[in-house]
Amino acid sequence: MSRKSVTAYQQLSDHFQKISHFEHFAALGDWDQATMMPSAGSDNRAAAMAELARHIHELKNAPELTDWFAEAQQQLTQLSKAQQANLREMLWQWHQANCVPAEIVQAKTAAAYRCEHQWCQQRPANDWQGFKHNLQPLLALVKEEAQSRAAASNVTPYDALLARFEPGMTAARLTQIFDHLSQWLPTLIQQICERQPTLKPVDTNIRYPLSRQQDLGREVMQFLGFDFQQGRLDISAHPFCGGVPGDVRLTTRYDEHSFLPALLGIIHETGHASYEQGLPVAWRGQPAGLARSMGIHESQSLFFEMQLAGSAAFIERLYPMLKRHLSCRDSAAELHQQILRVQPGYIRVDADEVTYPCHIMLRFAAEQALLNGSLDLADLPDFWDQQMQQYLGISTKNNYRDGCMQDIHWAVGEFGYFPSYTLGAMYAAQFRFALEKQLGSLDVLLENDRLPEVLSWLQQHIWQQGSLLDTDTLVQQATGEPLNPDYLHRHLRQRYLS
Amino acid sequence: MSRKSVTAYQQLSDHFQKISHFEHFAALGDWDQATMMPSAGSDNRAAAMAELARHIHELKNAPELTDWFAEAQQQLTQLSKAQQANLREMLWQWHQANCVPAEIVQAKTAAAYRCEHQWCQQRPANDWQGFKHNLQPLLALVKEEAQSRAAASNVTPYDALLARFEPGMTAARLTQIFDHLSQWLPTLIQQICERQPTLKPVDTNIRYPLSRQQDLGREVMQFLGFDFQQGRLDISAHPFCGGVPGDVRLTTRYDEHSFLPALLGIIHETGHASYEQGLPVAWRGQPAGLARSMGIHESQSLFFEMQLAGSAAFIERLYPMLKRHLSCRDSAAELHQQILRVQPGYIRVDADEVTYPCHIMLRFAAEQALLNGSLDLADLPDFWDQQMQQYLGISTKNNYRDGCMQDIHWAVGEFGYFPSYTLGAMYAAQFRFALEKQLGSLDVLLENDRLPEVLSWLQQHIWQQGSLLDTDTLVQQATGEPLNPDYLHRHLRQRYLS
Structure with missing residues (x-):
């Protein structure tokens, strides 16, 4: 290895390590804001976060990077495979950071702030006209951003946005x-709904104290392999998994009348958290040490929430913990029925695993059409209503709040994110069948207390890979084939129709 | 005002605002580390904090500052009084940041890290030889640091260290x-000890649950004017007041067998916190908006802990809250007796307000002698023993752990800090008598629920002044005279001998 290339790669590596130290505080600031910060601290925090973001952006656009990248790439073959992957990821981050003109970024940030802020009131008020008024200029800026990104990468504008989350x-x-999904999913939903068992009415008199639910959550997290030396569980209005690898902080919210939502939420976030805790320690602070994509991230949370917690054997394992912490009157089998309840509904975040992809397909179609101009924003509610009727047989006519105004994503200018959710569900199913080929039936593994082997499989094939492989290679190496939506189909038929 | 000077002052002001945004994250990182961070997060946090400190240091040494300061000073008379004060404080911070060569700072940081780390084990093991081995090279570096600071300010080395905390x-x-104190304090201690009432033996069977103590603490904080929209109370191994103005975070630790230590600790930290919450909002993020000095800071915590909580009328007010939260069997009068208990002891942090200054005078003498070389480190234990015998009549012979190894300050290389504690006690007493001249007896004010007027006086004369005045001017304006230790004498005689 020539002296020069070592230097350029090492300089880049040091520089990105430095960036990760500042990103550490951005993660801490985000988590603290959602969990701990008193209300009057928000203005000062917002100013400090903006300053930090500006500094990180400057570091990612440091003029010396151009030469360092040029030098390092000339000596590419003299770097190890892993170093090459790290260089690829550094280049990607650099590219992402400098392909949008600063004035577009600033204008979009301001428009998104206004749109989100007012959306918080407009959504409960069902005020579509007010929301549209703010979303229209934001959408125009998203288009400009997409065009800048597209020009820099020589792809379509929508693909350029998609690539931020799914390279x-x-x-x-x-x-x-x-298209594959839409061929079988509507029929499958119908078949499953016809078979839904009648659930016992919910006893609204029972209270599940928050502190007991929290203790239960912590025990379940430990059962799932979460390391509390390397993380925490707290409360926030919107559950998330934050922090940094080695200090992973997940949150949930509790409802005194119903423990399942928080419990399933904790299991979901523990999937995200396990991925973060399992990322390769040797690559911490380097781009190659980060999670692969939002779809792969979601595959881990959905593996935990759907593949594990959807299994009767898993609920059997959880049941004694549940009884120890809460006065739960339902049997394990009744709880399992509640968890696997399938019912078309308006709200994406409340949807079961069977109807969920419909919510995504609709949004994917709408996003693309809004961006390429084939759908006018004024026509979005009609488009939404029509698609909901087609996929799920329910209408959102005049119900904007439970229709096209329900998600925060567009209100903050995030277009191109939604597909990651369903990609995650498909990857999760595919990982599960690959794992079963090697270890045998997941249900049998869970029945025999062999959950640690399941976690080891994920650790080895997904978590410890970080971003050392590209997504397709990761999936190919883990499952022997590229992404294949058949596995989701097989999983749903097996679980709900057999 | 000339265009140019506006620009230079404004540039400086913007620059220090930027620095304060990064200091925001340093404060958040410190607080989080002590209260929330899981153990495995510490290495990564330490690296991120070091990177942040380096960045802040770079900002404080930015080359453009030299010109900006020169320009701004040329136009000094065209700035408002407050802007002039801010400029003075900016200059002071700049000066402090660049008068010690980087290699000394780095060597000291490393030596202090090693010394503190090992001190944590060496102190409980009473291992003076081991501690001395680490303290010796650290002391040598502190001497070098003091000489650099001294040369830059044209003062003695000890004064240069002192100035970091007490400009x-x-x-x-x-x-x-x-000298003034040492003339009357030993006799006063003797007189007070002779009059000490016999306390009831402590009932060790009573338990005071932590959550109840915490609820009590929060109610007492609110009674003392603490604004929970602008701050928090949490638990940490070592109580402190952290965060930033507008988001002030104080901590305590609880003992299930005894509620007074945590309660008095909370009252003490609420004094610090009230000062921080009361700093001038218009100057937030600017050096003129910071607390004046460590001595003035300590004067506020001691005003709360000693002047307020030492008053029988205050304990009467607290008593109903106490009874509401805890099963306290002592009467208000008995509690007051416990709070005012005076007894010579080994440990500074456990000392009562009467014997406390002895611990400081001893350390002040030792620090100076160690720095000017008139005391060899090897002779410190003997020096300590001799002074403890002289001031408090107790010996620390061979008891290093409760003698010269008890404090963390020297182990982390902080010399020159100790005097601030007793300066704080003296300022607090002086403020109290000044306040009484205007509002009447503090006891009577408390009896008549006029605590808010007391807090307003502090707000007006101390808190909202920030660093707009120098310490002597602040004290002169608040009390009509410079620092006068007679008031502490008067306070102690009045409380304990009348």
Whole structure:
């Protein structure tokens, strides 16, 4: 290895390590804001976070990077495979950070802030006209951003947005995948709904104290392998998994009348957290040490929430913990029935695993059409209503709050994110069948207390890979084939129709 | 005002605002580390904090500051009084940040880290030889640091260290003050000890649950004017007041067998917190908006802990809250007796307000002698023993752990800090008598539920002044005279001998 290339790669590596130290405080600031910060601290925090973001952006656009990247790439073959992957990820981050003109970023930040802020009131008020008024200029800026990104990467504008969350994925490939889904999903939903058992009415008199639910949550997290030396569980209005690898902080919210939502939420976030805790320690602070994509991230939370917690054997294992912490009157089998309840509904975040992809397909179609101009924003509610009727047989006519105004994503200018949710569900199913090929049935593994082997499989094939492989290679190496939506189909038929 | 000077002052002001945004994260990182961070997060946090400190240091040494300061000073008379004060404080911070060569700072940081780390084990093991082995090289580096600071400010090395915590204070003046104290304090201690009432034996069977103590603490904080929209109370191994103005975070630790230590600790930290919450909002993020000095800071915590909580009328007010939260069997009068218990002891942090200054005078003498070389480190234990015998009549022979190894300050290389504690006690007494001149007896004010007027007086004369005045001017304006240790004498005689 020539002296020079070592220097350039090492300089880059040191520089990105430095960036990660500042990102550490951005993660801490976000977590603290959602969990601990008193209300009057918000203005000062917002100013400090903006200053920090500016500094990180400057570091990612440091003029010396151009030469360092050029030098390092000339000596590419003299770097190890892992170093090459790290260099690829550094380049990607650099590229992402400097392909949008600063004035567009600033204008979008301001428009998104206004739109989100007012959306918080407009949504409960069902005020579509007010929301549209703010979303229209934000959408125009998102289009400009997408065009800048597209020009820099020589892809379509929508693909350029998609790539922020799913590097390597394209709208063309997603269209194929969703076409596949839309061929069998509506029929499957109908078949499953016809078979739904009648649930016992909910006893609204029972109270599940928050502190007991929290103790239960902590025990379940430990059962799932979460290391409390390396993380925490707290409360926030919107559950999330934050912090940094080695100090992973997840949150949930509790309802005194119902413990299942918080419990399933904790299991979901523990999937995200396990991925973060399991990322390769040797690559901490380097781009190659980060989680692969939002879809792969979601695959881990959905593996925990759907593949594990959807299994009767898993609920059997959980049941003694549940009885120890809460006065639960339902049997394990009744709880399992509640968890696997399938019912078309308006709200994406409340949807079961069977109807969920419909919410995504609708949004994917709408996003693309809004961006390429084939759908006018004024026509979005009609488009939404029509698609909801087509996929789920329910209407959102005049019900904007439970229709096209329900998500925060567009209100903050995030277009291109939604597909990651369903990609995650598909990856999770595919991982599960690959794992079963090697270890045998997941249900049998859970029945025999062999959960640690399941976690080891994920650790080895997903978590410790970080971003050392691209997504397709990761999936190919873990499962022997590229992304294949058949596995989700197989999983749903097996669980709900057999 | 000329265009140019506006620009230079404004540039400085913007620059220090930026620095304060990064200091925001340093404060958050410190607080989080002590209260929330899981153990495995510490290495990564330490690296991130070091990177942040380096960045703040770079900002404070930015090359453009030299010109900006020169320009701004040329136009000094065209700035408002407050802007002039801010400029003075900016200059002071700049000066402090660049007068010690980087290699000394780095060597000291490393030596202090090692010394503190090992001190944690060496102190309980009473291992003086081991501690001395680490303290010796650290002391040598502190001497170098003091000489660099001294050369830059044209003062003695000890005064240069003192100035970091008490700008404007000198060892000569402190010597005069402490000489004054040492003339009356030993006799006063003897007189007070002879009059001490016999306390009821402590009932060790009573338990005071932590959550109840915490609820009590929060109610007492609110009674003392603490604004929970602008701050929090949490638990940490070592109580402190952290965060930033507008988001002030104080901590305590609880003992299930005894509620007074945590309660008095909370009252003490609420004094610090009230000062921080009361700093001038218009100057937030600017050096003029910071607390004046450690001595003035301590004067506020001691005003709360000693002047307020030492008053029988205050305990009467607290008593109903206490009864509401805890099963306290003592009467208000008995509690008051416990709070005012005076007894010579080994440990500074456990000392009552009467014997406390002895612990400080001893350390002040030792620090100076160690720094000027008139005391060899090997002779410190003997020096300590001799002074403890002289002031308090107790011996620390061979008891290093409760003698010269008890404090963390020297183990982390902080010399020159100790005098601030007793300066704080003296300022607190002086503020109290000044306040009484205007509002009447503090006891009567408390009896008549006029605590808010007391807090307003502090707000007006101390808190909202920030660093707009120098310490002497602040004290002169608040009390009509410079620092006068007679008031502490008067306070102690009045409380314990009348």
